[in-house]
Amino acid sequence: MLSNMYWTQAGSVMATIMFIYTMFMRLVPSTLQTRIGRYSKKFSSFVYPYIRITFHEYTGERLMKSEAYTAIQTYLSEHSSQLATKLKAEATKVKDTSIPLILSMDDNEEIIEEFQGVKVWWGAHKITSKTQSFSLHPSYSDDKRYYKLTFHKRYRSLITESYLKHVLEEAKAIEMKNRQLKLYTNTKTKWSHVILEHPATFETLAMRSKEKEDIINDLVKFKSGKSYYAKIGKAWKRGYLLYGPPGTGKSTMIVAMANFMNYDVYDLELTAVKNNSDLRKLLINTSSKSIIVIEDIDCSLDLTGQRKKKIEKVERGEGEGSMKRDDEDDEDRGSKVTLSGLLNVVDGIWSACGGERIMVFTTNFVEKIDPALIRRGRMDKHIELSYCCYEAFKVLAKNYLDIESHHLFPKIEKLLEETKMTPADVAENLMPKSVDEEVETCLHSLIQALEKFKKDAEKKKAGTERKQSNMQESKGIEKHGEGVEANVIH
């Protein structure tokens, strides 16, 4: 009964409002309507002189995560832990293990910060949906989260121009600092990744310091070369060819490069890629700030005579078009990636999709590689990784035994000059076999291994020399025999 009365009253109020509104729109001239609107706005802004900007987590119908929201989240997680009273904690794998948790503002929490003496309010909000939907999107939930920024209207231009720019820039810097590097591997056309947590750095890389410095300088120059590359009209990419025997540190150097540059690594397994168009798809789907690696390039490409001829044609400039048709034929026959396809990608594909990419090819047999693939301009820097020298050994001794000098070092230096042992083998012999193994024992075990290597190499050398002289001898006998026969005939 009571509720009936309530509904009747509410209905009549609504009807009255609608009536007044309709009369207002009909009878009051439009100029007066605008003026009244302006005054009412002024009145409300006088009562509430603040501006609010909201940043929603998802934008558009395709549920794309908003970049602005992510950036603000990063920015606030750094600032809110000092200011907010309600925080939420998430586990993280940031490199600095002294910060095992990321703290950020909890839902419905607000913080106040100052920018150039002006106060701004940040609020983290959530709208919980009453209806449950089942989304396949892994990170999507029914809750709609957003950040709300509030500031006095007097500072509109300061906040919208300078402050928001500052927030985005700082978020980028924080992201770079806390970035977890990823190691991507490919199937036919897709990349999947794991977190790259390899500790190799240039400091732990065993090689001559002069060569190391040279590579570091080259990387630094590349990283800061955005405007230079734009000026000369080249894609912002650089190619490195790493060559040398197995176990000399080619893969280790790639990780050191990634850690130094803070770049992800895409380990491209060419033999898993069906054809050139799949290769293109894969490479277009790599992100900026990354190293794309093709290991053992000499084993990854099927270079039949036919294909080699095609490359030679292209290199002589006899028609890109004809090459493309040949490639399409290859693809129709379901063949693997061709050298020409790879060359196309290395040369130009990234010009279209932004820069800052490094391409690394590795090989154990540099002489086997088609010169077209590694000419300067494609592979800008050729780096040889070789057998362990004394300088490289000292780096390994520091890494594995934490020593910089020892009375056995001169003996090791001499043996390293007389034999060829890879850094991988030196490292293996240096490594303590038990927790309490003494430094001296480790060094002795390396000396023994080096002496054995030397002896084996000498034996091998003597063996091949003997073989060669036997062959020469038998050739000489044959020749002599032929001569005798010839004499008989004549």
Ligand SMILES: Nc1ncnc2c1ncn2[C@@H]1O[C@H](COP(=O)(O)OP(=O)(O)OP(=O)(O)O)[C@@H](O)[C@H]1O
């Ligand atoms: N120059 C080096 N500095 C530090 N460690 C090295 C170096 N070279 C080799 N090692 C050690 O040996 C192991 C094997 O080296 P790595 O895989 O980098 O060699 P590689 O040249 O890539 O070999 P492959 O040609 O067989 O792929 C590494 O895990 C590392 O521990």
